[in-house]
Amino acid sequence: MKKTILLALSSIVLIACNNPKSTNKTVERENPILQEWDTPFGLPPFDKIQSEDYLPAYKIALAEHQADIDAIINNTEAPTFKNTIEGIEFAGKNLTKISSLLSCVEAANTDSILKATKKELAPITSAHYDNIMLNEDLFAKVKAVYDQKETLNLTPIESYLLEEKYKDFTKSGINLGAEDKEKLKEINGKLAELTLQYGNNLLDETNSFEYHTTDSTDLGNLPTSLKALAKEEATKRGHESGWSFTVQRPSINPFLQSSPNRKARKILYDAYAQRANNDNDKDNKKIIKEIVSLRIDKAKLLGFKNHASRVLQNNMAEKPENVLAFMDKMWPFALAKAKEEKAAMNKIFQADGNEGDIQGHDWRYYVEKVRKERYNFDEEETRPYFEVSAVTKGVFELANKLFGMTFVKRTDLPIWHPEQEVFEVNNRDGSHCGIMYLDFFARDSKRGGAWMNSIRKQSNVDGMIHPVVTTNYNYPAPTENSPSLLSYREAETLFHEFGHAIHGLLSNVKYRSLSGTAVPRDFVEFPSQVMENWMGEPEVLQLFAKHYKTGEVIPEALIKKLKDANSFNGGFGTVEYMAAAYLDMYWHTLEAPTEMGVNEFEAKKLTELGLIDVIQPRYRSTYFSHIFSGGYSAGYYSYQWSEVLDADCFNAFKETGNLFDPAVAKRYQEMMSKGGSEKGMKLYTDFRGQEPDIKWLLEKKGFIE
Numbered sequence: 001m002k003k004t005i006l007l008a009l010s011s012i013v014l015i016a017c018n019n020p021k022s023t024n025k026t027v028e029r030e031n032p033i034l035q036e037w038d039t040p041f042g043l044p045p046f047d048k049i050q051s052e053d054y055l056p057a058y059k060i061a062l063a064e065h066q067a068d069i070d071a072i073i074n075n076t077e078a079p080t081f082k083n084t085i086e087g088i089e090f091a092g093k094n095l096t097k098i099s100s101l102l103s104c105v106e107a108a109n110t111d112s113i114l115k116a117t118k119k120e121l122a123p124i125t126s127a128h129y130d131n132i133m134l135n136e137d138l139f140a141k142v143k144a145v146y147d148q149k150e151t152l153n154l155t156p157i158e159s160y161l162l163e164e165k166y167k168d169f170t171k172s173g174i175n176l177g178a179e180d181k182e183k184l185k186e187i188n189g190k191l192a193e194l195t196l197q198y199g200n201n202l203l204d205e206t207n208s209f210e211y212h213t214t215d216s217t218d219l220g221n222l223p224t225s226l227k228a229l230a231k232e233e234a235t236k237r238g239h240e241s242g243w244s245f246t247v248q249r250p251s252i253n254p255f256l257q258s259s260p261n262r263k264a265r266k267i268l269y270d271a272y273a274q275r276a277n278n279d280n281d282k283d284n285k286k287i288i289k290e291i292v293s294l295r296i297d298k299a300k301l302l303g304f305k306n307h308a309s310r311v312l313q314n315n316m317a318e319k320p321e322n323v324l325a326f327m328d329k330m331w332p333f334a335l336a337k338a339k340e341e342k343a344a345m346n347k348i349f350q351a352d353g354n355e356g357d358i359q360g361h362d363w364r365y366y367v368e369k370v371r372k373e374r375y376n377f378d379e380e381e382t383r384p385y386f387e388v389s390a391v392t393k394g395v396f397e398l399a400n401k402l403f404g405m406t407f408v409k410r411t412d413l414p415i416w417h418p419e420q421e422v423f424e425v426n427n428r429d430g431s432h433c434g435i436m437y438l439d440f441f442a443r444d445s446k447r448g449g450a451w452m453n454s455i456r457k458q459s460n461v462d463g464m465i466h467p468v469v470t471t472n473y474n475y476p477a478p479t480e481n482s483p484s485l486l487s488y489r490e491a492e493t494l495f496h497e498f499g500h501a502i503h504g505l506l507s508n509v510k511y512r513s514l515s516g517t518a519v520p521r522d523f524v525e526f527p528s529q530v531m532e533n534w535m536g537e538p539e540v541l542q543l544f545a546k547h548y549k550t551g552e553v554i555p556e557a558l559i560k561k562l563k564d565a566n567s568f569n570g571g572f573g574t575v576e577y578m579a580a581a582y583l584d585m586y587w588h589t590l591e592a593p594t595e596m597g598v599n600e601f602e603a604k605k606l607t608e609l610g611l612i613d614v615i616q617p618r619y620r621s622t623y624f625s626h627i628f629s630g631g632y633s634a635g636y637y638s639y640q641w642s643e644v645l646d647a648d649c650f651n652a653f654k655e656t657g658n659l660f661d662p663a664v665a666k667r668y669q670e671m672m673s674k675g676g677s678e679k680g681m682k683l684y685t686d687f688r689g690q691e692p693d694i695k696w697l698l699e700k701k702g703f704i705e
């Protein structure tokens with residue numbers, strides 16, 4: 001096997017030498033990504049890696065992977081579980097390593113080189129995997145092992161790996177005729193390019209917009225720390241004075257909540273809602289139609305009636321009908337609640353001297369007003385209690401109480417950006433558990449939102465490979481005068497991403513492809529969302545929610561007000577989210593491309609749903625990157641599906657009268673340790689003793705008493 005790898009390597013070097021730009025680099029400097037990572041915990045040597053290193057390293061790793069696969073195909077021995085199934089699992093060690101690394105860095109700290117790298121690699125990678133997954137000789141070997149599975153005496157996890165590998169092939173179209181296989185390859189290649197283009201358009205549109213003002217009354221009661229940030233933004237964009245706001249969430253949301261200037265609110269609100277929908281070269285409408293149409297073609301080729309049916313076959317939900325039936329159960333409760341909230345806000349809106357009905361760009365402003373008037377609650381009052389490092393300590397303490405984990409800050413480990421923090425994580429018995437990176441602040445090189453991913457996944461074949469995880473956020477950066485102070489929601493996001501990180505860190509599975517967060521889409525948000533439940537409990541808040549100046553613990557009365565006030569806007573939040581989840585299902589249950597334009601289709605479907613026009617879907621089609629450039633197509637419903645699980649799971653703790661009940665925590669840890677090595681519903685029922693009940697979610701949201 002070694003020989004083939006060397007051959008592959010030398011052919012790549014030749015290719016590099018033909019390229020005049022890279023000749024010097026190839027000669028002068030060895031690529032640090034490909035050298036042994038001689039670092040503590042085998043972490044990537046971020047301090048040595050440059051953006052231009054990824055492309056050549058990745059190409060070499062692809063060739064190595066191909067060589068490993070070729071060796072399996074060309075092996076003259078009879079196919080066995082070891083030489084075929086494990087062979088595929090272990091093939092391309094460098095590719096596994098590099099592709100995880102590249103996805104992490106490209107999402108959190110991109111530049112023009114990394115963007116170009118990703119763009120160049122997207123179609124190559126897709127073709128590479130198609131070549132493997134559509135290779136009939138390889139599939140024949142897998143099938144030979146699969147067909148004798150009853151007589152092989154496999155352990156449960158080996159059987160599960162065999163099932164999964166077999167499915168990987170059949171769902172990629174291995175049973176297609178030669179012509180259809182070519183068609184599928186072509187579709188996959190086009191989709192890879194289009195989805196990337198969609199994401200780039202959105203990033204450019206998001207970064208290019210600014211609202212600049214020199215009128216301080218526009219700022220309303222915007223907190224000082226955010227005013228300072230807006231001032232910095234203005235300076236950065238070349239203004240001599242004033243404040244600049246962008247359509248990035250940490251900038252636009254506080255502005256919409258605080259600014260009394262209706263016109264300004266409308267400008268920002270509309271700009272946000274119109275992203276990549278502007279009839280210019282960053283317009284995503286045409287791309288959406290192409291993606292939807294190609295996804296239908298692909299589903300049909302593979303024997304499904306639509307994209308959603310194809311995607312959902314491996315989920316807990318199994319088919320689109322189940323998803324829609326589940327959402328249809330929730331929707332009337334949520335919509336009724338949102339209408340109640342609108343009526344309450346209309347009164348205040350009109351009492352404020354406005355005519356007509358409250359509009360989308362007014363909603364957040366008047367939510368804050370209603371909260372203040374009805375609950376005497378100002379979200380900004382809580383910010384000083386959620387200083388980012390205090391919240392981080394809070395999640396660490398929670399993990400310690402539940403699972404005995406400890407976190408030691410390290411300043412000697414390589415990082416990809418100076419703002420990144422890194423912690424060594426240990427188990428209850430003091431043994432090493434893994435490494436966790438945290439990257440908190442918004443910047444242009446980072447994509448929006450918050451997410452967790454794995455730099456290295458856990459596995460345990462010839463000894464334990466410990467996980468390395470990263471969580472990423474877009475929090476307001478500290479300024480000269482103030483640390484980074486989070487809103488309640490932003491703090492909750494930290495608990496959320498930390499829940500994903502725990503899922504990765506607690507993993508204890510033999511095979512990498514089944515470890516950690518490698519679970520169905522509608523299970524994966526459960527371990528993250530369940531963590532948010534703890535944060536909402538007064539006894540947990542008291543552990544960490546301390547005033548950043550005085551150290552005073554958040555007053556109980558403020559917690560009570562916050563909870564009452566938060567449940568007030570629950571209808572809006574659920575409707576906003578569900579409208580997007582429905583939109584996802586509407587696009588992906590189409591059985592033929594629609595004649596309608598993107599905006600027309602969206603408007604028609606949402607009107608039929610009964611969405612009130614003061615609420616926009618959380619994502620409209622042109623900036624719904626989860627489903628058109630991320631991996632969440634026909635899967636955005638999953639957050640709510642997982643919410644059913646998390647509400648039910650948290651109730652398991654509450655029923656004992658102890659939020660940290662050791663026996664329940666132990667069963668939870670056991671469930672997390674299994675990663676994706678068993679079916680989601682089985683993992684859950686093993687933990688709970690029964691299937692989850694939807695009533696805990698309806699009750700939690702205040703939709704039923």
Ligand SMILES: [Zn+2]
Pocket residue numbers: 496497500525528
């Ligand atoms: Zn999540």
